Amino acid sequence: MNTAYMYCKTPDRVEKSELINALHQCLMQLKAAGPRVDLDGRTLDNAPAIAECERLLRKAGHVGFAE
Numbered sequence: 668m669n670t671a672y673m674y675c676k677t678p679d680r681v682e683k684s685e686l687i688n689a690l691h692q693c694l695m696q697l698k699a700a701g702p703r704v705d706l707d708g709r710t711l712d713n714a715p716a717i718a719e720c721e722r723l724l725r726k727a728g729h730v731g732f733a734e
Contacts, residue, residue: 687727694720 672678694717702714725732 687724687729690720690723691729694724 697713697717697720700711700713702712702717704711704713721732725734
């Protein structure tokens with residue numbers, strides 16, 4: 668469970684559009700890297716983060732992720 672929001676003292680300074688654009692940018696970078704990335708014999712699992720980004724963009728009504 669991610670609780671990063673609990674450490675933000677001024678979340679009202681960030682526009683929803685900025686957050687959605689950043690979320691989309693993160694998703695594009697994660698997808699470009701791939702759902703599983705080998706780092707010197709260790710596997711970085713991007714699949715959960717990719718799924719969560721897609722879920723949130725779908726929830727926001729992004730046409731590219733509509734059901």
